[in-house]
């Protein structure tokens with residue numbers, strides 16, 4: 317075993333303890349609980365070891381309030397001579413618990429080499445592994461060239477605006493050369509990026525009338541029905557025919573996709589407690605929210621044009637049809653080149669630690685890489701970390717201790733390679 321691997325092996329209990337401690341701080345988002353507590357916990361660990369720690373609140377970010385302030389931590393270790401800066405970024409927020417747990421989601425139970433809890437795999441296990449990797453490296457080479465940074469950031473699960481986007485807008489990545497985001501993509505895979513996103517709301521209009529005389533009104537729901545029918549007939553087949561060269565996992569996401577997130581029309585839903593009967597009215601409005609995921613080969617303007625062209629086609633064919641379309645959210649696809657330094661270095665480290673070639677994947681959904689790419693203007697960024705992606709956001713989420721240890725070894729070797737050229 318080489319010296320770095322030994323340093324990490326000796327920290328196995330510490331790795332377990334750290335992961336369990338992090339899970340036991342329930343950083344639920346929404347609403348954004350205990351963000352300061354988790355940042356202070358990490359500061360209390362890293363500052364005495366010589367890390368310069370900065371707690372940064374994203375004032376004015378979505379969700380930021382006195383009750384739920386958006387706190388972030390950036391910790392920096394400067395070695396001896398100048399050199400590159402390697403940055404590990406983890407989000408510290410976790411999604412709601414949901415139903416179906418057979419364990420306490422915040423007890424961080426350890427059983428059979430697995431630690432269970434909300435956020436275990438997404439991504440407190442990855443955060444812990446990156447800390448252990450950096451501490452082991454610094455213990456061996458305290459005067460390493462360059463800098464190592466570890467950030468724990470808010471709100472990734474709700475778009476990252478109070479976290480990485482805020483830090484990037486403040487110039488936090490200006491001096492950074494390499495970024496690893498230890499999201500749970502599995503210890504033998506490098507995630508190069510993600511597909512693009514466009515969310516929009518489409519509304520059709522009608523005219524209200526008594527339900528017994530619908531001919532006196534104009535049904536917005538029937539107009540929306542025509543839109544959905546046209547989507548089935550032309551848009552969904554078109555999207556299925558668009559394939560990408562991006563290695564997206566799962567493979568079903570290697571096409572363009574569109575989900576209709578919701579549909580609302582006519583009288584509002586009164587909920588399960590309402591015991592009355594609905595009122596007979598012709599719907600004067602109907603709305604859908606679409607979630608279009610697009611490929612690096614597609615332009616966002618073209619993606620939007622497909623939908624507006626479809627709406628215009630329905631309009632031309634249907635008397636009385638009017639609509640509005642409103643953009644809600646958009647993210648451009650991001651994909652780091654396989655020859656980028658952080659990719660090559662991580663691939664070599666995976667091969668050394670695991671004795672097999674690294675896999676390359678792209679995420680079907682987005683994560684904080686988008687902000688590092690777009691706002692931070694840094695392309696040399698990947699997601700790499702322990703854990704099984706399918707377990708994220710699920711009940712009985714867990715992370716494997718051996719997986720964390722192995723990925724910590726990989727991350728430490730990346731530091732060794734980039735900072736020491738070893």
Ligand SMILES: [Zn+2]
Pocket residue numbers: 407438439472499500
């Ligand atoms: Zn995550």
